[in-house]
Amino acid sequence: xxxxxxxxxxxxxxxxxxxxxxxxxxxxxxxxxxxxxxxxxxxxxxxxxxxxxxxxxxxxxxxxxxxxxxxxxxxxxxxxxxxxxxxxxxxxxxxxxxxxxxxxxxxxxxxxxxxxxxxxxxxxxxxxxxxxxxxxxxxxxxxxxxxxxxxxxxxxxxxxxxxxxxxxxxxxxxxxxxxxxxxxxxxxxxxxxxxxxxxxxxxxxxxxxxxxxxxxxxxxxxxxxxxxxxxxxxxxxxxxxxxxxxxxxxxxxxxxxxxxxxxxxxxxxxxxxxxxxxxxxxxxxxxxxxxxxxxxxxxxxxxxxxxxxxxxxxxxxxxxxxxxxxxxxxxxxxxxxxxxxxxx
Amino acid sequence: xxxxxxxxxxxxxxxxxxxxxxxxxxxxxxxxxxxxxxxxxxxxxxxxxxxxxxxxxxxxxxxxxxxxxxxxxxxxxxxxxxxxxxxxxxxxxxxxxxxxxxxxxxxxxxxxxxxxxxxxxxxxxxxxxxxxxxxxxxxxxxxxxxxxxxxxxxxxxxxxxxxxxxxxxxxxxxxxxxxxxxxxxxxxxxxxxxxxxxxxxxxxxxxxxxxxxxxxxxxxxxxxxxxxxxxxxxxxxxxxxxxxxxxxxxxxxxxxxxxxxxxxxxxxxxxxxxxxxxxxxxxxxxxxxxxxxxxxxxxxxxxxxxxxxxxxxxxxxxxxxxxxxxxxxxxxxxxxxxxxxxxx
DNA sequence: GTGTTGCACTAAAACGATTTCGTGTTAATA
DNA sequence: TATTAACACGAAATCGTTTTAGTGCAACAC
Numbered sequence: 001x002x003x004x005x006x007x008x009x010x011x012x013x014x015x016x017x018x019x020x021x022x023x024x025x026x027x028x029x030x031x032x033x034x035x036x037x038x039x040x041x042x043x044x045x046x047x048x049x050x051x052x053x054x055x056x057x058x059x060x061x062x063x064x065x066x067x068x069x070x071x072x073x074x075x076x077x078x079x080x081x082x083x084x085x086x087x088x089x090x091x092x093x094x095x096x097x098x099x100x101x102x103x104x105x106x107x108x109x110x111x112x113x114x115x116x117x118x119x120x121x122x123x124x125x126x127x128x129x130x131x132x133x134x135x136x137x138x139x140x141x142x143x144x145x146x147x148x149x150x151x152x153x154x155x156x157x158x159x160x161x162x163x164x165x166x167x168x169x170x171x172x173x174x175x176x177x178x179x180x181x182x183x184x185x186x187x188x189x190x191x192x193x194x195x196x197x198x199x200x201x202x203x204x205x206x207x208x209x210x211x212x213x214x215x216x217x218x219x220x221x222x223x224x225x226x227x228x229x230x231x232x233x234x235x236x237x238x239x240x241x242x243x244x245x246x247x248x249x250x251x252x253x254x255x256x257x258x259x260x261x262x263x264x265x266x267x268x269x270x271x272x273x274x275x276x277x278x279x280x281x282x283x284x285x286x287x288x289x290x291x292x293x294x295x296x297x298x299x300x301x302x303x304x305x306x307x308x309x310x311x312x313x314x315x316x317x318x319x320x321x322x323x324x325x326x327x328x329x330x331x332x333x334x335x336x337x338x339x340x341x342x343x344x
Numbered sequence: 345x346x347x348x349x350x351x352x353x354x355x356x357x358x359x360x361x362x363x364x365x366x367x368x369x370x371x372x373x374x375x376x377x378x379x380x381x382x383x384x385x386x387x388x389x390x391x392x393x394x395x396x397x398x399x400x401x402x403x404x405x406x407x408x409x410x411x412x413x414x415x416x417x418x419x420x421x422x423x424x425x426x427x428x429x430x431x432x433x434x435x436x437x438x439x440x441x442x443x444x445x446x447x448x449x450x451x452x453x454x455x456x457x458x459x460x461x462x463x464x465x466x467x468x469x470x471x472x473x474x475x476x477x478x479x480x481x482x483x484x485x486x487x488x489x490x491x492x493x494x495x496x497x498x499x500x501x502x503x504x505x506x507x508x509x510x511x512x513x514x515x516x517x518x519x520x521x522x523x524x525x526x527x528x529x530x531x532x533x534x535x536x537x538x539x540x541x542x543x544x545x546x547x548x549x550x551x552x553x554x555x556x557x558x559x560x561x562x563x564x565x566x567x568x569x570x571x572x573x574x575x576x577x578x579x580x581x582x583x584x585x586x587x588x589x590x591x592x593x594x595x596x597x598x599x600x601x602x603x604x605x606x607x608x609x610x611x612x613x614x615x616x617x618x619x620x621x622x623x624x625x626x627x628x629x630x631x632x633x634x635x636x637x638x639x640x641x642x643x644x645x646x647x648x649x650x651x652x653x654x655x656x657x658x659x660x661x662x663x664x665x666x667x668x669x670x671x672x673x674x675x676x677x678x679x680x681x682x683x684x685x686x687x688x
Numbered sequence: 689g690t691g692t693t694g695c696a697c698t699a700a701a702a703c704g705a706t707t708t709c710g711t712g713t714t715a716a717t718a
Numbered sequence: 719t720a721t722t723a724a725c726a727c728g729a730a731a732t733c734g735t736t737t738t739a740g741t742g743c744a745a746c747a748c
Contacts, residue, residue, distance in 0.1 A: 004461075004489055004495050005640040006733095006734060006735085007734065007736095008734070008735095008737065016697075016698085017697070017698050017699075018698095018735080018736095019697080019698065019699080019700095019736080020696085020697060020698075021736090021747085022735070022736060022737085023697090023736090026736090030696065030697075031696070031697075032693085032695080032696060032697090035696080035697085037511055047485055047488070049456070049459055049460045050735065051401075051460050051461040051733085051734050051735070052457075052460035052461050052462050052736080053397050053400050053401045053406065053460075053461040053462065053733085053734080053735095054401055054461070054703090054733075054734035054736090055555070055734080055735060055736085056703095056735095057395075057397045057398055057401055057702095057704070057705095057733090057734085057735080058702075058703050058734080058735050058737095059735090059736085060701085060703065062397065072422045072425055072426060073414075073419060073422040073423055074422070074428065075417060077416040078416045078418070079417055079420065081416055081443075082416060082417065082443070085442075085443055091602055094442070094457055095442065096441070097440070097441040098439065099425075099426070099429055106704050108660050112393065113396075116393045116394055116395050116396035116397075116399075117348075117395040117396050117397040117398070117704085118397065141391055144391075145348055175521075181460075213719040252626075253626070256626075256630040257630075260630065260632070263632065268725055281626075282596075282600075282625075282627050283626045283627065283630045284624065285625045286600040286603070286604065286629065286631050287630050287632060288607065288631060288632035304534070307646060313410075317742080335390065350703095350704060351704065351705060351706095352704070352705090360727075360728085361727070361728045361729075361731080362704085362705080362706095362728090363706080363707080363727080363730095364726085364728070366705070366707085367705060367706090367707090367727085368704090369723080373725095374725085374726065374727075375726070375727075376725080376726060376727085379727085394704080394705065395704050395705065396705095396735090397703085397704075397705085398703075398704035398705040398706090399705060399706085400705090400733095401704085401705080401732095401734070401735095402704080402705055402706060402707095402732070403705095403706085403733085404733065428739050446730050461734085498722060500698090573705080617736055633705085
């Protein structure tokens with residue numbers, strides 16, 4: 001510990017100037033082969049590594065991307081980060097991941113922390129609390145200084161590059177599939193409307209019902225309050241005297257919980273009740289019956305997002321128009337829904 | 345973009361020196377109230393934020409902790425990171441997370457990238473490939489410069505602070521429970537022996553069998569080769585003519601997969617076959633039947649690890665002896681095993 | 689002997705901050 | 719009037735690096 005070797009120390013030890021050392025290490029033609037060899041040998045012996053802070057300060061580039069996600073114990077965000085990491089590393093960038101824990105204040109803190117030169121760009125998925133508060137000043141301030149790309153959880157008020165899942169289309173596809181496999185009474189378990197992705201999925205759900213001429217029973221729309229316990233809120237849907245025969249839920253946890261509750265009540269799945277979730281994670285794969293779900297392609301989303309961001313960072317043209325990329329969803333049919341073929 | 349405001353610019357604009365600006369912003373008594381007010385107002389107006397790179401360079405402290413984990417799409421590591429984040433933020437540190445993807449080379453790369461002044465300390469869980477290669481020189485080199493704490497995946501050859509799960513005890517507890525609930529033919533699904541945690545869990549398993557006088561059937565020890573497909577390797581255990589009545593598997597995926605395969609074969613769980621896993625994640629909770637498992641307390645592990653690291657960073661005494669902390673496991677009984685009470 | 693060229697290297701500025709040590713002015717005191 | 723103290727501020731060093739612009743010296747041509 002402590003004895004970090006620097007250019008200056010090498011220079012002193014070898015009786016040359018720091019510039020000579022610097023140039024020798026980068027094989028500059030200005031330095032004689034003799035000196036180069038000597039310096040390199042010495043540097044290697046002492047395991048010299050340039051101080052990256054100094055480098056970044058000098059180059060005015062950190063080659064680091066700051067990523068802020070709402071929570072980490074979450075399969076979808078994990079896969080997005082994998083994609084980000086991959087794309088970033090390929091282009092010589094490194095990734096620093098921070099967590100807002102769905103808190104507005106922590107989101108602001110994280111941004112302030114990383115903004116002062118630490119990162120060359122931001123990749124952010126907005127915290128629920130921020131969406132609820134609808135206060136985006138920290139993003140506005142940020143944009144003046146360093147490029148920002150929003151992914152998954154976005155907001156129209158913030159004008160920047162974005163990558164989103166086709167949540168509307170996903171909601172539509174899921175609902176349509178339930179309808180086509182014979183479900184008549186279809187419910188949705190979703191988030192409050194301020195969560196952008198939940199809202200879009202609900203819109204898709206409603207549109208599908210409308211297109212197929214199915215009336216919407218208000219009791220079939222459950223919007224989960226995350227400050228309260230999950231089970232009772234879902235239980236209430238299952239316990240309905242006129243209970244649904246198809247449920248679309250906007251994430252794995254809601255879907256798996258609902259299915260578990262239905263099973264406990266002795267309901268047969270998928271014959272008496274079908275389930276479709278969102279996010280193709282481990283829960284969907286290992287539930288019994290396994291869950292039909294909309295795969296979100298988080299990895300691809302991460303790759304697109306970092307691509308957009310790096311393009312923005314390296315672009316000389318600040319007026320390059322912002323774009324929004326939409327990642328398609330895939331309906332993965334497993335065993336929590338009936339097969340189309342059974343019906344037709 | 346581009347117009348980042350610096351001390352120098354403020355100074356120039358206000359016709360004072362940079363030192364005056366710096367002092368004014370930190371409310372130094374050396375500066376008149378008048379000037380302080382003026383400077384502060386100006387700084388606020390232009391949303392001045394000190395450049396953190398410059399600060400870190402000057403202070404020779406980054407207040408950043410580098411965390412390297414093998415993979416992110418993993419419930420246990422996610423919870424550890426939550427714990428690390430929490431402990432670090434409490435003490436004013438920030439966390440930078442990188443991923444080795446179980447690759448030796450990526451692990452080395454990550455360390456080299458972060459080592460040059462970027463972080464004040466490292467928190468690492470060793471990649472499988474590194475464990476297999478048993479090459480730890482990058483850690484040795486590192487230790488000279490910056491403190492290192494290993495967590496979960498550790499190695500005796502590396503002399504540093506460590507935090508581990510009581511894997512041996514967990515393996516013992518799981519096996520003992522299977523024995524006590526009447527299982528006679530107990531199998532283990534584990535990793536190759538070079539994975540430290542898998543090995544320890546297997547040792548605990550074997551010790552329990554020995555203590556209860558049960559012979560070990562070599563066919564009941566499955567060590568998964570991750571380069572090959574998972575299912576066939578587990579299938580072979582389930583298909584055994586003399587198939588086991590109790591299975592202990594060292595992670596959620598193995599356990600859930602094994603149970604699924606058994607169910608497909610029509611085996612009744614837990615009556616004909618019991619299952620205990622490791623890691624209390626979503627898979628265990630949402631499997632059907634839900635999985636009995638050993639909770640690893642990842643959050644606590646993260647907190648302990650960061651505590652140890654920060655103590656080491658801030659300690660003036662480099663000879664402070666290294667310590668290894670052991671985090672206890674909790675056996676969570678759900679529905680993939682028989683109840684003790686049924687037996688006694 | 690003078691000018692040119694090339695070599696091998698150094699000095700100094702720059703990145704953005706903090707901090708130690710001055711320094712000039714004013715006002716109070718002897 | 720001379721000395722001192724307080725005040726308000728500035729210059730310069732520092733952190734570790736790179737890079738531009740020299741610098742000194744030898745060899746060579748004319």
